[in-house]
Amino acid sequence: MSSDPASTSSLDTALLFDAVDLISRTGAHRHVDRTVPAPAREAGGIAMQVPEGQDIAVEAELESVVEGIYVHGTVTAHLDGECSRCLDPVEQDVTARLNELFMFPEKVKADEREDSTLLEDEAVNLGPLVRDALAMEADERPLCREDCPGLCGQCGFRMEDDPDHHHDVIDDRFAALQGLFEDESKNEEA
Ligand SMILES: [Zn+2]
Ligand SMILES: [Zn+2]
Numbered sequence: 001m002s003s004d005p006a007s008t009s010s011l012d013t014a015l016l017f018d019a020v021d022l023i024s025r026t027g028a029h030r031h032v033d034r035t036v037p038a039p040a041r042e043a044g045g046i047a048m049q050v051p052e053g054q055d056i057a058v059e060a061e062l063e064s065v066v067e068g069i070y071v072h073g074t075v076t077a078h079l080d081g082e083c084s085r086c087l088d089p090v091e092q093d094v095t096a097r098l099n100e101l102f103m104f105p106e107k108v109k110a111d112e113r114e115d116s117t118l119l120e121d122e123a124v125n126l127g128p129l130v131r132d133a134l135a136m137e138a139d140e141r142p143l144c145r146e147d148c149p150g151l152c153g154q155c156g157f158r159m160e161d162d163p164d165h166h167h168d169v170i171d172d173r174f175a176a177l178q179g180l181f182e183d184e185s186k187n188e189e190a
Contacts, residue, residue: 012127015125016123018122019123039052047139057076060126074096075098076095077094078093080092086151096136097133104118
């Protein structure tokens with residue numbers, strides 16, 4: 001009976017809006033408001049994504065125009081990912097604009113179809129639109145803070161934990177070990 005929200009793996013089905021009532025009624029419009037659970041993270045996708053199952057809130061106006069249905073509105077979501085320097089968790093609140101004209105397929109020439117967004121069976125599919133809008137707003141190189149010192153290039157030590165961390169260049173093979181000894185002696189002093 002109940003549908004598992006986690007099984008909503010695709011925004012394309014969750015954000016499909018029927019526009020039958022608007023077609024051929026130029027000037028007519030309808031407000032839509034829908035919150036859907038985020039699908040599974042795209043492996044190897046962009047750095048900042050909406051965690052699976054978390055809300056993606058879409059609010060838009062569907063407007064009937066001569067060429068098709070014009071959609072404008074916003075999508076709001078909370079993204080998370082990792083700092084591109086130190087791998088600490090990073091969060092980002094995003095509100096992105098939606099702006100798209102869904103054309104009647106019969107009004108688009110065959111050679112222009114690839115570059116056009118088309119109505120599908122008298123419905124507008126906001127899934128791809130929402131995905132692109134979130135990706136556009138997402139930080140490409142997220143940082144936990146502007147001046148994050150990152151990780152030591154030699155041993156991966158979090159530089160934030162000890163800004164004086166460094167390696168006296170003796171031998172690369174011992175560099176990592178030396179870092180460990182330095183930490184231990186510090187703990188003993190404390
Ligand atoms: Zn960081
Ligand atoms: Zn180091």
